Amino acid sequence: MELPNPEPTPPPLTPQQQAEKREQERKQKQTMAAVIAGVVVFLALLILAIYALMLPGTPTDKIRDVFIIVVALETLVIGVALIVLIIQLASLINLLQNEVRPILSATSETVNTLRGTVEFLGEEVIEPVMQLSGYLAGLKRMLELLGIKPK
Numbered sequence: 001m002e003l004p005n006p007e008p009t010p011p012p013l014t015p016q017q018q019a020e021k022r023e024q025e026r027k028q029k030q031t032m033a034a035v036i037a038g039v040v041v042f043l044a045l046l047i048l049a050i051y052a053l054m055l056p057g058t059p060t061d062k063i064r065d066v067f068i069i070v071v072a073l074e075t076l077v078i079g080v081a082l083i084v085l086i087i088q089l090a091s092l093i094n095l096l097q098n099e100v101r102p103i104l105s106a107t108s109e110t111v112n113t114l115r116g117t118v119e120f121l122g123e124e125v126i127e128p129v130m131q132l133s134g135y136l137a138g139l140k141r142m143l144e145l146l147g148i149k150p151k
């Protein structure tokens with residue numbers, strides 16, 4: 001006997017969806033290759049610049065100037081990253097205030113409604129059923145004692 005699969009299998013992709021997926025993967029690979037190539041070219045230029053500055057007769061003040069420029073560029077990149085981080089943080093705060101808070105309030109309201117429903121059921125349904133059960137048990141025991149109903 002085969003156990004049923006708890007997770008439904010997704011429907012097969014249409015040829016158009018498969019083509020779109022392949023195109024998206026191709027674009028992602030191209031972007032990644034361009035980023036890697038850019039980093040390699042930047043590193044090669046940096047190494048070439050350092051090598052040229054290390055040749056005999058090159059004054060050390062040029063090396064100092066190059067490193068100052070590199071540090072300035074790093075500072076610029078870090079500044080841009082901080083700006084992006086602040087924008088993302090603002091977006092997250094907006095999401096929490098406008099999306100999550102209403103969901104939490106609706107959930108709280110639902111829980112309060114359920115609490116009232118459970119109280120109502122307890123008072124109006126369960127207590128009378130328990131009383132009836134008690135009366136029937138007493139009646140059964142009385143009939144057993146009178147010998148009308150065997151034990």
